[in-house]
Amino acid sequence: MSTTNHTVLCGTCKCAVETVSDPQAHDKVTCPRCGASDRFDNVMATVKEHVVYLAEKTLSESLTKAARGSRFLKVKTKHIPNRSFRWMIEGGL
Numbered sequence: 001m002s003t004t005n006h007t008v009l010c011g012t013c014k015c016a017v018e019t020v021s022d023p024q025a026h027d028k029v030t031c032p033r034c035g036a037s038d039r040f041d042n043v044m045a046t047v048k049e050h051v052v053y054l055a056e057k058t059l060s061e062s063l064t065k066a067a068r069g070s071r072f073l074k075v076k077t078k079h080i081p082n083r084s085f086r087w088m089i090e091g092g093l
């Protein structure tokens with residue numbers, strides 16, 4: 001999955017980060033508000049983790065919702081604890 005069309009947010013202040021256009025792995029990504037910065041490849045690795053986390057959480061929540069009130073549908077969902085990420089993708093999936 002490509003994350004290039006999504007805005008990357010600073011996990012601390014939920015502010016869109018600044019990066020160069022067509023960033024390379026060694027380019028710096030910087031949060032304009034709190035000044036947090038990291039290499040582009042590190043940021044992308046964290047963002048991908050966040051995407052996976054969101055997908056798991058969304059799936060788990062919709063399964064739980066679907067199973068609620070049904071006598072026939074027993075779904076065992078694993079609880080996804082809230083996590084904070086240093087870098088996040090805007091708007092989820």
Ligand SMILES: [Zn+2]
Nearest residue numbers: 010013031034
């Ligand atoms: Zn920040």
